[in-house]
Amino acid sequence: MRRSKRITEHKMAEQALHGGIGRQIEERARLCAPTPPPPKESLPGSSVEATSASRRLLFPDVMPDVMSLLVLLRCARQAKVPHISNLKSVRGIVTHLCTDYGWINESIFFNPDMVCGNVPVNVGMSVIALVEEDETTHALKTIKVKAVSDPIYGIEPSEFDKRLCIKCVTYTTRDNIYISEETFFPMQLLSGGFLPFKGDLLLVEYSLKQGTLNITINTVRFLNCQNMDEVCITSTDGKTGVVESCIFFTVDSLQKPSDYTPGLYDIVNVVAVDSIQPHCSWRAVSMIPVEMCIDQAL
Template identity: 85%
Template sequence: NSKFKSVRGIVTYLCTDYGWINETIFFNPDMVCGNVPVNVGMSVIALVEEDETTHALKTIKVKTMSDPIYGIEPSEFDKRLCIKCVTYATRDSIYISKETFFPMQLLSGGFLPFKGDLLLVEYSLKPGTSNITIHTVSLLNSQNMDEVCVTSVDGRTGVVDDIIYFTLDSLQKPTGYTPGLYDIVNVVAVDSVQQHCSWRAVSMIPVEMCIDQAS
Protein backbone atom coordinates (compact mmCIF):
# COMPACT_ATOMS: atom_id res chain seq x y z
CA ASN A 1 0.00 0.00 0.00
CA SER A 2 1.19 3.51 -0.78
CA LYS A 3 -0.02 7.09 -0.76
CA PHE A 4 0.96 10.29 -2.52
CA LYS A 5 2.26 13.32 -0.66
CA SER A 6 3.56 16.72 -1.72
CA VAL A 7 6.93 17.75 -0.25
CA ARG A 8 8.51 21.19 -0.45
CA GLY A 9 12.26 21.36 -0.23
CA ILE A 10 15.60 22.44 -1.65
CA VAL A 11 17.89 20.68 -4.10
CA THR A 12 20.84 19.73 -1.89
CA TYR A 13 22.92 17.65 -4.31
CA LEU A 14 23.11 17.40 -8.07
CA CYS A 15 25.17 15.53 -10.63
CA THR A 16 24.68 14.73 -14.32
CA ASP A 17 21.89 12.17 -14.10
CA TYR A 18 20.41 12.41 -10.59
CA GLY A 19 20.06 14.60 -7.54
CA TRP A 20 18.71 14.82 -3.98
CA ILE A 21 16.09 17.05 -2.38
CA ASN A 22 16.52 17.78 1.35
CA GLU A 23 19.33 15.16 1.25
CA THR A 24 16.72 12.39 1.45
CA ILE A 25 14.55 12.46 -1.70
CA PHE A 26 16.15 11.04 -4.85
CA PHE A 27 15.19 12.31 -8.31
CA ASN A 28 16.46 12.30 -11.89
CA PRO A 29 16.09 14.95 -14.63
CA ASP A 30 13.25 13.05 -16.36
CA MET A 31 11.06 13.74 -13.32
CA VAL A 32 11.39 17.54 -13.58
CA CYS A 33 8.37 19.25 -15.16
CA GLY A 34 9.12 20.90 -18.50
CA ASN A 35 12.77 19.77 -18.49
CA VAL A 36 13.65 22.93 -16.56
CA PRO A 37 17.34 23.13 -15.55
CA VAL A 38 17.82 22.45 -11.83
CA ASN A 39 20.53 23.92 -9.62
CA VAL A 40 21.70 23.22 -6.07
CA GLY A 41 19.84 25.50 -3.67
CA MET A 42 16.75 25.75 -5.89
CA SER A 43 13.35 25.55 -4.20
CA VAL A 44 11.16 22.73 -5.51
CA ILE A 45 7.97 20.85 -4.83
CA ALA A 46 8.10 17.07 -5.23
CA LEU A 47 5.22 14.64 -5.51
CA VAL A 48 6.36 11.43 -3.84
CA GLU A 49 4.78 8.04 -3.33
CA GLU A 50 5.21 6.82 0.24
CA ASP A 51 5.11 3.14 1.11
CA GLU A 52 2.83 3.00 4.15
CA THR A 53 4.73 0.02 5.58
CA THR A 54 8.37 0.97 5.05
CA HIS A 55 7.79 4.75 4.64
CA ALA A 56 10.21 4.68 1.70
CA LEU A 57 9.70 7.60 -0.71
CA LYS A 58 9.60 7.25 -4.49
CA THR A 59 9.66 10.51 -6.45
CA ILE A 60 6.99 10.90 -9.15
CA LYS A 61 7.39 14.53 -10.28
CA VAL A 62 9.44 17.60 -9.36
CA LYS A 63 8.28 21.18 -9.95
CA THR A 64 10.83 24.00 -9.74
CA MET A 65 9.73 27.17 -7.97
CA SER A 66 11.36 30.27 -9.45
CA ASP A 67 9.10 32.82 -7.72
CA PRO A 68 10.38 33.61 -4.18
CA ILE A 69 6.81 33.93 -2.91
CA TYR A 70 6.50 30.17 -3.33
CA GLY A 71 9.69 29.26 -1.53
CA ILE A 72 10.06 27.11 1.55
CA GLU A 73 8.61 29.71 3.91
CA PRO A 74 4.96 30.79 3.68
CA SER A 75 4.40 34.07 1.88
CA GLU A 76 3.10 37.16 3.63
CA PHE A 77 -0.37 36.04 2.57
CA ASP A 78 0.34 32.54 3.92
CA LYS A 79 -0.45 31.01 0.54
CA ARG A 80 1.35 27.81 -0.36
CA LEU A 81 1.64 25.50 -3.34
CA CYS A 82 1.39 21.74 -3.45
CA ILE A 83 1.05 19.03 -6.08
CA LYS A 84 -2.10 16.94 -5.86
CA CYS A 85 -3.34 13.90 -7.74
CA VAL A 86 -6.97 13.74 -8.91
CA THR A 87 -8.72 10.83 -7.19
CA TYR A 88 -11.93 11.23 -9.19
CA ALA A 89 -14.02 13.90 -10.86
CA THR A 90 -17.71 14.56 -11.35
CA ARG A 91 -19.33 17.01 -13.75
CA ASP A 92 -19.19 19.74 -11.09
CA SER A 93 -16.38 18.81 -8.68
CA ILE A 94 -12.80 17.55 -8.63
CA TYR A 95 -11.66 15.41 -5.70
CA ILE A 96 -8.01 15.34 -4.58
CA SER A 97 -8.75 13.10 -1.58
CA LYS A 98 -11.79 11.40 -0.09
CA GLU A 99 -12.64 14.55 1.88
CA THR A 100 -11.16 17.39 -0.19
CA PHE A 101 -12.71 18.67 -3.40
CA PHE A 102 -13.20 21.93 -5.25
CA PRO A 103 -15.62 23.17 -7.92
CA MET A 104 -14.75 22.37 -11.52
CA GLN A 105 -14.77 26.07 -12.51
CA LEU A 106 -11.79 26.71 -10.23
CA LEU A 107 -9.56 24.71 -12.58
CA SER A 108 -7.97 26.74 -15.36
CA GLY A 109 -7.13 25.20 -18.71
CA GLY A 110 -10.54 24.20 -20.04
CA PHE A 111 -10.21 20.42 -19.95
CA LEU A 112 -11.96 17.59 -18.14
CA PRO A 113 -9.67 16.11 -15.47
CA PHE A 114 -9.33 12.37 -15.00
CA LYS A 115 -8.20 10.13 -12.17
CA GLY A 116 -4.41 10.32 -11.85
CA ASP A 117 -3.96 13.80 -13.39
CA LEU A 118 -1.51 16.00 -11.49
CA LEU A 119 -2.54 19.50 -10.43
CA LEU A 120 -0.73 22.48 -8.93
CA VAL A 121 -2.87 23.78 -6.06
CA GLU A 122 -2.47 27.14 -4.33
CA TYR A 123 -3.98 27.02 -0.85
CA SER A 124 -3.87 28.50 2.63
CA LEU A 125 -4.53 27.04 6.06
CA LYS A 126 -7.33 28.46 8.15
CA PRO A 127 -5.78 29.85 11.37
CA GLY A 128 -5.88 27.41 14.26
CA THR A 129 -7.23 24.54 12.16
CA SER A 130 -6.04 21.94 9.67
CA ASN A 131 -8.72 23.03 7.19
CA ILE A 132 -7.49 24.40 3.88
CA THR A 133 -8.87 27.02 1.54
CA ILE A 134 -8.09 26.37 -2.14
CA HIS A 135 -7.44 29.57 -4.09
CA THR A 136 -6.32 28.49 -7.57
CA VAL A 137 -5.82 25.20 -9.39
CA SER A 138 -3.94 24.59 -12.64
CA LEU A 139 -2.36 21.75 -14.56
CA LEU A 140 1.03 20.78 -13.20
CA ASN A 141 2.36 20.60 -16.76
CA SER A 142 1.13 20.14 -20.32
CA GLN A 143 2.93 19.58 -23.59
CA ASN A 144 2.12 19.49 -27.30
CA MET A 145 3.48 16.33 -28.91
CA ASP A 146 3.29 16.26 -32.70
CA GLU A 147 3.34 13.29 -35.07
CA VAL A 148 3.55 10.57 -32.45
CA CYS A 149 2.38 7.00 -33.01
CA VAL A 150 -0.48 5.10 -31.37
CA THR A 151 1.44 2.08 -30.07
CA SER A 152 -1.32 0.23 -28.19
CA VAL A 153 -5.11 0.01 -28.26
CA ASP A 154 -7.21 -1.98 -25.80
CA GLY A 155 -10.93 -1.32 -26.02
CA ARG A 156 -11.58 2.28 -24.98
CA THR A 157 -8.03 2.89 -23.78
CA GLY A 158 -4.62 2.94 -25.40
CA VAL A 159 -1.09 4.30 -25.39
CA VAL A 160 0.70 6.75 -27.68
CA ASP A 161 4.47 6.62 -28.17
CA ASP A 162 4.66 3.99 -25.39
CA ILE A 163 4.41 6.71 -22.70
CA ILE A 164 1.12 8.62 -23.19
CA TYR A 165 -2.07 7.01 -21.87
CA PHE A 166 -5.46 7.85 -23.35
CA THR A 167 -9.04 6.89 -22.69
CA LEU A 168 -12.01 7.64 -24.93
CA ASP A 169 -13.92 8.49 -21.74
CA SER A 170 -11.87 11.69 -21.44
CA LEU A 171 -10.38 12.66 -24.79
CA GLN A 172 -11.09 15.59 -27.10
CA LYS A 173 -10.95 14.40 -30.72
CA PRO A 174 -12.62 15.06 -34.09
CA THR A 175 -16.16 13.74 -34.38
CA GLY A 176 -16.19 10.23 -35.81
CA TYR A 177 -12.50 9.56 -35.25
CA THR A 178 -11.45 6.56 -33.17
CA PRO A 179 -7.70 6.12 -32.56
CA GLY A 180 -6.31 3.08 -34.36
CA LEU A 181 -3.09 1.15 -33.89
CA TYR A 182 -0.12 2.85 -35.62
CA ASP A 183 -2.07 6.02 -36.42
CA ILE A 184 0.15 9.12 -36.44
CA VAL A 185 -1.42 11.80 -34.28
CA ASN A 186 -0.85 15.18 -32.63
CA VAL A 187 -1.70 15.20 -28.94
CA VAL A 188 -1.84 17.58 -26.01
CA ALA A 189 -0.69 15.64 -22.95
CA VAL A 190 -0.72 16.42 -19.23
CA ASP A 191 1.32 15.00 -16.37
CA SER A 192 -0.64 12.08 -14.96
CA VAL A 193 -0.04 8.96 -12.89
CA GLN A 194 -1.27 6.04 -14.99
CA GLN A 195 -0.16 2.42 -15.15
CA HIS A 196 3.21 2.35 -16.95
CA CYS A 197 2.64 5.93 -18.20
CA SER A 198 3.50 9.38 -16.85
CA TRP A 199 1.38 11.35 -19.35
CA ARG A 200 -2.28 11.37 -20.38
CA ALA A 201 -3.55 12.68 -23.71
CA VAL A 202 -6.38 15.20 -23.26
CA SER A 203 -6.79 15.88 -26.98
CA MET A 204 -5.84 14.02 -30.14
CA ILE A 205 -5.92 14.95 -33.82
CA PRO A 206 -5.08 12.36 -36.50
CA VAL A 207 -2.29 13.26 -38.93
CA GLU A 208 -2.04 9.96 -40.80
CA MET A 209 -4.26 6.94 -40.27
CA CYS A 210 -2.91 3.43 -40.65
CA ILE A 211 -4.14 1.86 -43.91
CA ASP A 212 -5.48 -1.22 -42.15
CA GLN A 213 -7.51 0.99 -39.80
CA ALA A 214 -8.73 3.42 -42.45
CA SER A 215 -9.87 0.78 -44.94
Protein backbone atom coordinates in the same frame (compact mmCIF):
# COMPACT_ATOMS: atom_id res chain seq x y z
CA MET B 1 5.75 6.13 -46.57
CA ARG B 2 6.09 7.93 -43.23
CA ARG B 3 3.30 5.86 -41.70
CA SER B 4 4.81 2.60 -42.96
CA LYS B 5 8.19 3.55 -41.51
CA ARG B 6 6.71 4.32 -38.09
CA ILE B 7 4.68 1.09 -38.06
CA THR B 8 7.77 -0.91 -39.06
CA GLU B 9 9.82 0.68 -36.27
CA HIS B 10 7.19 -0.16 -33.66
CA LYS B 11 6.91 -3.74 -34.87
CA MET B 12 10.69 -4.08 -34.85
CA ALA B 13 10.78 -2.81 -31.29
CA GLU B 14 8.15 -5.30 -30.13
CA GLN B 15 9.87 -8.21 -31.90
CA ALA B 16 13.29 -7.22 -30.61
CA LEU B 17 11.98 -6.97 -27.06
CA HIS B 18 10.96 -10.63 -27.17
CA GLY B 19 13.96 -11.78 -29.23
CA GLY B 20 17.71 -11.85 -29.09
CA ILE B 21 18.22 -8.09 -29.32
CA GLY B 22 15.98 -7.54 -26.30
CA ARG B 23 17.83 -10.16 -24.25
CA GLN B 24 21.18 -8.72 -25.30
CA ILE B 25 20.16 -5.22 -24.34
CA GLU B 26 18.80 -6.33 -20.96
CA GLU B 27 22.01 -8.25 -20.22
CA ARG B 28 24.23 -5.31 -21.21
CA ALA B 29 22.08 -2.91 -19.20
CA ARG B 30 22.39 -5.20 -16.15
CA LEU B 31 26.16 -5.41 -16.45
CA CYS B 32 26.95 -1.85 -17.49
CA ALA B 33 24.28 0.42 -16.05
CA PRO B 34 25.92 2.93 -13.67
CA THR B 35 24.63 3.22 -10.12
CA PRO B 36 24.66 6.63 -8.36
CA PRO B 37 26.64 6.74 -5.13
CA PRO B 38 24.59 6.33 -1.94
CA PRO B 39 23.87 9.28 0.39
CA LYS B 40 25.76 9.91 3.59
CA GLU B 41 25.54 7.10 6.13
CA SER B 42 23.69 9.27 8.63
CA LEU B 43 20.89 9.96 6.16
CA PRO B 44 17.91 7.69 5.43
CA GLY B 45 18.17 5.57 2.31
CA SER B 46 16.21 5.89 -0.86
CA SER B 47 15.70 3.69 -3.88
CA VAL B 48 18.05 4.42 -6.77
CA GLU B 49 16.90 4.09 -10.35
CA ALA B 50 18.99 4.18 -13.53
CA THR B 51 17.91 6.92 -15.90
CA SER B 52 16.69 6.24 -19.41
CA ALA B 53 19.27 8.73 -20.67
CA SER B 54 22.15 6.73 -19.20
CA ARG B 55 20.76 3.56 -20.75
CA ARG B 56 20.55 5.12 -24.20
CA LEU B 57 24.23 6.09 -24.01
CA LEU B 58 25.16 2.44 -23.49
CA PHE B 59 23.92 1.31 -26.89
CA PRO B 60 24.98 3.72 -29.67
CA ASP B 61 24.92 0.86 -32.18
CA VAL B 62 21.14 0.43 -31.91
CA MET B 63 18.84 2.65 -34.01
CA PRO B 64 17.85 5.66 -31.82
CA ASP B 65 14.09 5.42 -32.50
CA VAL B 66 13.96 1.68 -31.93
CA MET B 67 16.19 1.98 -28.88
CA SER B 68 13.87 4.54 -27.35
CA LEU B 69 10.90 2.28 -27.97
CA LEU B 70 12.65 -0.70 -26.44
CA VAL B 71 13.43 1.26 -23.28
CA LEU B 72 9.85 2.52 -23.10
CA LEU B 73 8.38 -0.93 -23.60
CA ARG B 74 10.68 -2.53 -21.06
CA CYS B 75 10.05 0.16 -18.46
CA ALA B 76 6.31 -0.08 -19.07
CA ARG B 77 6.27 -3.82 -18.39
CA GLN B 78 8.23 -3.40 -15.16
CA ALA B 79 6.46 -0.26 -13.95
CA LYS B 80 4.62 -0.39 -10.66
CA VAL B 81 1.72 1.99 -10.32
CA PRO B 82 2.08 4.02 -7.09
CA HIS B 83 -0.69 3.76 -4.53
CA ILE B 84 -2.46 7.12 -4.63
CA SER B 85 -3.20 6.91 -0.91
CA ASN B 86 0.56 6.75 -0.19
CA LEU B 87 1.41 9.87 -2.20
CA LYS B 88 2.42 13.07 -0.43
CA SER B 89 3.67 16.47 -1.53
CA VAL B 90 6.82 17.77 0.13
CA ARG B 91 8.68 21.03 -0.32
CA GLY B 92 12.45 21.22 -0.06
CA ILE B 93 15.75 22.51 -1.37
CA VAL B 94 18.00 20.84 -3.94
CA THR B 95 21.09 20.10 -1.85
CA HIS B 96 23.12 18.01 -4.32
CA LEU B 97 23.02 17.76 -8.10
CA CYS B 98 24.97 15.70 -10.64
CA THR B 99 24.34 14.96 -14.30
CA ASP B 100 22.20 11.88 -13.70
CA TYR B 101 20.77 12.36 -10.21
CA GLY B 102 20.25 14.73 -7.32
CA TRP B 103 19.10 14.97 -3.71
CA ILE B 104 16.43 17.11 -2.06
CA ASN B 105 17.06 18.00 1.58
CA GLU B 106 19.96 15.51 1.38
CA SER B 107 17.50 12.63 1.79
CA ILE B 108 15.13 12.46 -1.21
CA PHE B 109 16.68 11.03 -4.37
CA PHE B 110 15.57 12.09 -7.86
CA ASN B 111 16.80 11.87 -11.45
CA PRO B 112 16.32 14.26 -14.42
CA ASP B 113 13.44 12.20 -15.85
CA MET B 114 11.37 13.10 -12.77
CA VAL B 115 11.70 16.87 -13.25
CA CYS B 116 8.67 18.35 -15.01
CA GLY B 117 8.26 21.71 -16.70
CA ASN B 118 10.73 23.84 -18.61
CA VAL B 119 12.59 25.23 -15.58
CA PRO B 120 15.82 23.31 -14.83
CA VAL B 121 16.69 22.67 -11.21
CA ASN B 122 19.90 23.87 -9.58
CA VAL B 123 21.50 23.50 -6.18
CA GLY B 124 19.79 25.78 -3.68
CA MET B 125 16.55 25.96 -5.67
CA SER B 126 13.18 25.46 -3.98
CA VAL B 127 11.22 22.52 -5.35
CA ILE B 128 8.06 20.59 -4.71
CA ALA B 129 8.28 16.81 -4.92
CA LEU B 130 5.51 14.25 -5.18
CA VAL B 131 6.73 11.18 -3.32
CA GLU B 132 5.38 7.76 -2.45
CA GLU B 133 5.96 6.66 1.13
CA ASP B 134 6.66 2.98 1.74
CA GLU B 135 4.16 1.67 4.27
CA THR B 136 6.75 -0.52 5.98
CA THR B 137 10.07 1.35 5.83
CA HIS B 138 8.62 4.87 5.38
CA ALA B 139 11.26 5.48 2.71
CA LEU B 140 10.29 8.12 0.16
CA LYS B 141 10.33 7.28 -3.56
CA THR B 142 10.17 10.33 -5.82
CA ILE B 143 7.50 10.44 -8.54
CA LYS B 144 7.77 14.04 -9.80
CA VAL B 145 9.80 17.17 -9.03
CA LYS B 146 8.84 20.72 -9.95
CA ALA B 147 10.88 23.88 -9.43
CA VAL B 148 8.98 26.68 -7.72
CA SER B 149 9.67 30.38 -7.33
CA ASP B 150 9.57 31.83 -3.85
CA PRO B 151 7.58 35.00 -4.69
CA ILE B 152 4.35 33.01 -4.56
CA TYR B 153 4.87 32.58 -0.85
CA GLY B 154 4.69 36.32 -0.43
CA ILE B 155 7.42 38.86 0.18
CA GLU B 156 5.22 41.28 2.07
CA PRO B 157 3.45 40.28 5.30
CA SER B 158 -0.06 38.95 4.76
CA GLU B 159 -2.72 37.34 6.90
CA PHE B 160 -2.85 34.54 4.34
CA ASP B 161 0.07 32.15 3.79
CA LYS B 162 0.10 31.05 0.14
CA ARG B 163 1.41 27.58 -0.58
CA LEU B 164 1.80 25.12 -3.45
CA CYS B 165 1.34 21.36 -3.46
CA ILE B 166 1.06 18.53 -5.96
CA LYS B 167 -2.09 16.45 -5.75
CA CYS B 168 -3.36 13.41 -7.64
CA VAL B 169 -6.95 13.12 -8.88
CA THR B 170 -8.67 10.16 -7.20
CA TYR B 171 -11.92 10.48 -9.13
CA THR B 172 -14.19 13.07 -10.71
CA THR B 173 -17.87 13.88 -10.97
CA ARG B 174 -19.58 16.24 -13.37
CA ASP B 175 -19.14 19.15 -10.94
CA ASN B 176 -16.23 18.26 -8.65
CA ILE B 177 -12.64 16.98 -8.65
CA TYR B 178 -11.64 14.74 -5.73
CA ILE B 179 -8.04 14.56 -4.49
CA SER B 180 -8.93 12.21 -1.63
CA GLU B 181 -12.04 10.41 -0.45
CA GLU B 182 -13.23 13.51 1.38
CA THR B 183 -11.39 16.46 -0.21
CA PHE B 184 -12.69 17.99 -3.41
CA PHE B 185 -13.03 21.32 -5.20
CA PRO B 186 -15.31 22.61 -7.98
CA MET B 187 -14.51 21.58 -11.55
CA GLN B 188 -14.47 25.22 -12.71
CA LEU B 189 -11.37 25.92 -10.60
CA LEU B 190 -9.24 23.80 -12.95
CA SER B 191 -7.68 25.94 -15.67
CA GLY B 192 -6.52 24.72 -19.07
CA GLY B 193 -9.83 23.74 -20.66
CA PHE B 194 -9.26 19.97 -20.51
CA LEU B 195 -11.23 17.32 -18.62
CA PRO B 196 -9.40 15.75 -15.65
CA PHE B 197 -9.17 12.01 -15.12
CA LYS B 198 -8.22 9.69 -12.28
CA GLY B 199 -4.43 9.70 -11.84
CA ASP B 200 -3.82 13.18 -13.28
CA LEU B 201 -1.30 15.28 -11.34
CA LEU B 202 -2.37 18.79 -10.39
CA LEU B 203 -0.53 21.84 -9.08
CA VAL B 204 -2.68 23.42 -6.40
CA GLU B 205 -2.13 26.90 -4.97
CA TYR B 206 -3.95 27.43 -1.69
CA SER B 207 -4.03 29.92 1.14
CA LEU B 208 -3.88 29.09 4.82
CA LYS B 209 -5.14 31.80 7.14
CA GLN B 210 -2.58 32.34 9.87
CA GLY B 211 -3.58 31.01 13.26
CA THR B 212 -6.38 28.88 11.80
CA LEU B 213 -6.91 25.71 9.80
CA ASN B 214 -9.04 27.48 7.19
CA ILE B 215 -7.82 26.59 3.70
CA THR B 216 -8.86 28.40 0.54
CA ILE B 217 -7.94 26.92 -2.86
CA ASN B 218 -6.93 29.76 -5.18
CA THR B 219 -5.92 28.10 -8.46
CA VAL B 220 -5.61 24.58 -9.84
CA ARG B 221 -3.84 23.57 -13.04
CA PHE B 222 -2.26 20.48 -14.53
CA LEU B 223 1.24 19.90 -13.16
CA ASN B 224 2.75 19.72 -16.63
CA CYS B 225 1.29 20.04 -20.10
CA GLN B 226 3.23 19.24 -23.29
CA ASN B 227 2.52 19.26 -27.03
CA MET B 228 3.69 16.17 -28.90
CA ASP B 229 3.46 16.25 -32.70
CA GLU B 230 3.27 13.35 -35.17
CA VAL B 231 3.26 10.52 -32.65
CA CYS B 232 1.89 7.05 -33.29
CA ILE B 233 -1.00 5.20 -31.62
CA THR B 234 0.66 1.92 -30.66
CA SER B 235 -2.27 0.09 -29.04
CA THR B 236 -6.04 0.35 -28.71
CA ASP B 237 -8.55 -1.44 -26.50
CA GLY B 238 -12.12 -0.29 -26.85
CA LYS B 239 -12.36 3.30 -25.61
CA THR B 240 -8.77 3.38 -24.35
CA GLY B 241 -5.36 3.19 -25.97
CA VAL B 242 -1.70 4.14 -25.80
CA VAL B 243 0.39 6.53 -27.89
CA GLU B 244 4.13 5.84 -28.39
CA SER B 245 3.89 3.06 -25.78
CA CYS B 246 3.87 5.59 -22.93
CA ILE B 247 0.92 8.03 -23.33
CA PHE B 248 -2.44 6.69 -22.13
CA PHE B 249 -5.73 8.00 -23.51
CA THR B 250 -9.43 7.36 -23.04
CA VAL B 251 -12.01 8.77 -25.44
CA ASP B 252 -14.27 9.54 -22.45
CA SER B 253 -11.83 12.28 -21.39
CA LEU B 254 -10.25 13.36 -24.68
CA GLN B 255 -10.73 16.43 -26.84
CA LYS B 256 -10.83 15.33 -30.49
CA PRO B 257 -12.77 15.97 -33.70
CA SER B 258 -16.29 14.62 -33.31
CA ASP B 259 -15.99 12.45 -36.42
CA TYR B 260 -12.62 10.91 -35.49
CA THR B 261 -12.14 7.57 -33.74
CA PRO B 262 -8.50 6.83 -32.73
CA GLY B 263 -7.15 3.86 -34.67
CA LEU B 264 -4.09 1.65 -34.36
CA TYR B 265 -0.99 3.17 -36.01
CA ASP B 266 -2.69 6.51 -36.70
CA ILE B 267 -0.25 9.44 -36.66
CA VAL B 268 -1.61 12.17 -34.37
CA ASN B 269 -0.76 15.41 -32.60
CA VAL B 270 -1.53 15.25 -28.90
CA VAL B 271 -1.47 17.44 -25.82
CA ALA B 272 -0.40 15.32 -22.85
CA VAL B 273 -0.35 15.89 -19.10
CA ASP B 274 1.55 14.18 -16.29
CA SER B 275 -0.59 11.35 -15.00
CA ILE B 276 -0.23 8.11 -13.06
CA GLN B 277 -1.65 5.34 -15.24
CA PRO B 278 -0.84 1.61 -15.57
CA HIS B 279 2.44 1.43 -17.53
CA CYS B 280 2.18 5.11 -18.52
CA SER B 281 3.31 8.41 -17.00
CA TRP B 282 1.39 10.64 -19.42
CA ARG B 283 -2.24 10.99 -20.47
CA ALA B 284 -3.39 12.55 -23.73
CA VAL B 285 -6.06 15.21 -23.14
CA SER B 286 -6.30 16.34 -26.78
CA MET B 287 -5.77 14.44 -30.03
CA ILE B 288 -5.82 15.66 -33.64
CA PRO B 289 -5.29 13.13 -36.47
CA VAL B 290 -2.47 13.84 -38.90
CA GLU B 291 -2.40 10.60 -40.90
CA MET B 292 -4.92 7.78 -40.48
CA CYS B 293 -3.98 4.15 -41.02
CA ILE B 294 -6.62 2.68 -43.33
CA ASP B 295 -5.01 -0.75 -43.61
CA GLN B 296 -4.01 -1.81 -40.09
CA ALA B 297 -2.48 -5.01 -41.44
CA LEU B 298 0.60 -3.12 -42.66
